[in-house]
Amino acid sequence: MPKYNTKQRALLMDFLTARADQEFTAREIAEALKPQGISLSAVYRNLADLEEDGLLTRRTRQKSRENQYRYVGGSSCAEALHLSCKVCGKTIHMSGQETEFFVKTIAANDRFFLDRHETVLYGTCRNCRKKAGEDER
Amino acid sequence: MPKYNTKQRALLMDFLTARADQEFTAREIAEALKPQGISLSAVYRNLADLEEDGLLTRRTRQKSRENQYRYVGGSSCAEALHLSCKVCGKTIHMSGQETEFFVKTIAANDRFFLDRHETVLYGTCRNCRKKAGEDER
């Protein structure tokens, strides 16, 4: 969708690809990059382009008004499904093989064709589960 | 979280449980129920309570400013994973058996513990895929 390569877009892409799979608000990105020269509206406009191209996932967290943006266009993201820990926010990439198997199984059993880019599976990662276990139960 | 059983909460619960797994905006719900006596703010407040209890999923669609709310607290939703068609919006429940298998596989392979309530898998259902195929390719 974009036609020119601007400094601002390069800044944003560098930021996002260096932190693929982490969630940020538009404000956070803008604040981090403002010293290097990008405005909040440029961030929004470029994020919108990326989202339209399916390279970006957006979600709203509970109790929050701001959207969380997550870049999922990296090469290591291309085939894998994303597992996102609700506690620490980290993302795990499911292995390509496992993903392949899931996608095929769902297509066969449910006649449903998964969009790997748009799908994020939420839950708790090993570490956070361990911690929760120590605290509560 | 709620302490009293009000007419408004009953209205909202009836609406949502009768349409489990469909997505609505707060405005849509309020408009549908307004004749029966509920205000937009009551809708928001009750939705917030439900979300906090994990009975409700929220997401923002591309190019839209409004949040989509989806009730996932029904009994048939308890065990199943949700497959949501991006085209027609319908939800398919993955079978309990298949879900169980997936959850266990992911726990074993990735050390990741899926939250079935919070996870929605996006893609295209059989019908919509067929249609898309006829149109384009």
Next chain:
DNA sequence: CTAGTTGCAAAGAGTTTGCATGGCG
């Protein structure tokens, strides 16, 4: 040069909240 992109500030819109009123228990 020409068209796309940026910045700024103002507009826009969904969501939240304060406060008085009404209803559940």
Next chain:
DNA sequence: CGCCATGCAAACTCTTTGCAACTAG
């Protein structure tokens, strides 16, 4: 009766947009 929930409207704040200035090609 006391406390919670509702309604209304005002307040909030994130996001979008208009427009002039600036660049990339």
